Amino acid sequence: MRQFFVREIKDVMVLTGDEAWHAAKVLRLKAGSNIQVVSANGQAAEACIVCADPTEVTVRLLSVIERTSEPPIHITLAQGLAKGDKFDYVVQKAVELGVHTIIPLVTEHCVVKYDAAKKQQKQARWQKIAAEAAKQCHRLSVPVVQDILSFSELWMQERPNYTTLFFYEQEDKLGVKQILQQSMQQSFLLIVGPEGGFSKNEVAGARERGAHVVSLGPRILRTETAATSALAIVMYECGDLGGTLCQE
Ligand code: SAM
Numbered sequence: 001m002r003q004f005f006v007r008e009i010k011d012v013m014v015l016t017g018d019e020a021w022h023a024a025k026v027l028r029l030k031a032g033s034n035i036q037v038v039s040a041n042g043q044a045a046e047a048c049i050v051c052a053d054p055t056e057v058t059v060r061l062l063s064v065i066e067r068t069s070e071p072p073i074h075i076t077l078a079q080g081l082a083k084g085d086k087f088d089y090v091v092q093k094a095v096e097l098g099v100h101t102i103i104p105l106v107t108e109h110c111v112v113k114y115d116a117a118k119k120q121q122k123q124a125r126w127q128k129i130a131a132e133a134a135k136q137c138h139r140l141s142v143p144v145v146q147d148i149l150s151f152s153e154l155w156m157q158e159r160p161n162y163t164t165l166f167f168y169e170q171e172d173k174l175g176v177k178q179i180l181q182q183s184m185q186q187s188f189l190l191i192v193g194p195e196g197g198f199s200k201n202e203v204a205g206a207r208e209r210g211a212h213v214v215s216l217g218p219r220i221l222r223t224e225t226a227a228t229s230a231l232a233i234v235m236y237e238c239g240d241l242g243g244t245l246c247q248e
Contacts, residue, residue: 002027002048003036003138005131008065009045010116013037015057017121021247026053036060042070042140064070069100070140071239076162077105079153080194081110090227091126095133095143097231098239104148109196119148153203154191155209162188164211165234167226169205171215176230180237181211188234192227 004023005014015023015037023029030213033049037059044067049061059180077099079090087104094102104126114122126145134142163185191206198206207213216229235241 001034001036002029002039003135004045004133005142006037006039006177008041009039009043009061010124011061012050013047013059013061015059016055020052020057021054023049023057025054029057034062036065036138038138038140042068044140048113061162068140069138070234071100071241072186073235073239074100075104075231075234075239076101076159076189078105078149078188078189078191079227080107080198080223081112081148081194082107082194083111086130086195086222086224087122088127090224091129091145094138094231096137097128097228097233097241098185098235099143101143102126102145102201103154105191105194106148106150106155107194107202108151108199110194111196112194114148115164118241123147124199132220150158151205159187159189161185162187163207164187164191164209165230166191166206166208166213167193167216167230168198168200168213169215169220169226170203171213174214175213176216176233177237178236179214183238186238188238190227190230192223192230192235197224227246 004015004019026076029049029052031049031051035047037047038044044065046062048062050058050060081104091102129147136229163183
């Protein structure tokens with residue numbers, strides 16, 4: 001059943017803007033069709049379309065749905081800017097895997113360079129991709145794609161009670177598995193480099209700031225593989241990937 005975002009769950013709700021256009025024009029949903037709606041505060045419900053046109057779709061509440069597709073842990077992914085549509089891919093997969101926040105990161109070896117206008121345009125594009133992915137995988141909230149930050153700006157943001165995992169392919173002692181088995185935290189910052197990897201200064205800077213510099217194993221993963229693998233591993237070990245029931 002298709003999912004749409006509304007302001008709040010009430011007896012009669014109205015989809016507008018992109019939500020109405022997607023329902024009525026793209027999906028050609030008509031009066032009588034049932035959909036799922038999710039409110040800004042993360043509540044879900046089933047509703048029936050009363051009338052639909054590309055600018056406004058009116059729906060009637062059928063039943064509130066007691067479910068959650070939001071993970072029990074809070075992951076922020078700081079991802080080095082990557083070429084082509086790789087970053088689009090990372091955003092989409094990260095949302096499906098349960099990320100809470102994505103921070104596009106400019107590091108020393110980033111190949112792509114954006115001016116202010118391009119940065120704004122890219123952030124808006126990635127936020128749209130996040131919203132579409134959230135709708136597709138029935139998330140109850142849309143993850144935030146922050147403005148592009150530099151490596152130093154990333155560390156200026158306060159993150160109390162976080163476990164910071166800095167993924168470095170030359171790390172040969174500490175694996176991500178060891179850290180996760182010791183960590184009781186519920187909030188994680190995952191930092192993944194661009195195609196060119198991190199500089200030695202950036203690795204040293206991460207260690208100085210208390211990050212766990214960890215390996216994902218003996219093979220060099222592409223940046224998009226590393227990001228999705230890191231998220232899947234943390235979400236499996238500490239979150240709900242693999243099913244919360246399986247973990248009880
Ligand atoms: N310097 C790498 C090389 O020699 O080809 C390129 C970096 S890799 C393509 C992109 C990013 O993925 C790295 O900066 C790191 O964050 C992550 N990564 C890739 N393989 C990894 C591994 N085995 N362990 C930890 N991180 C890894």
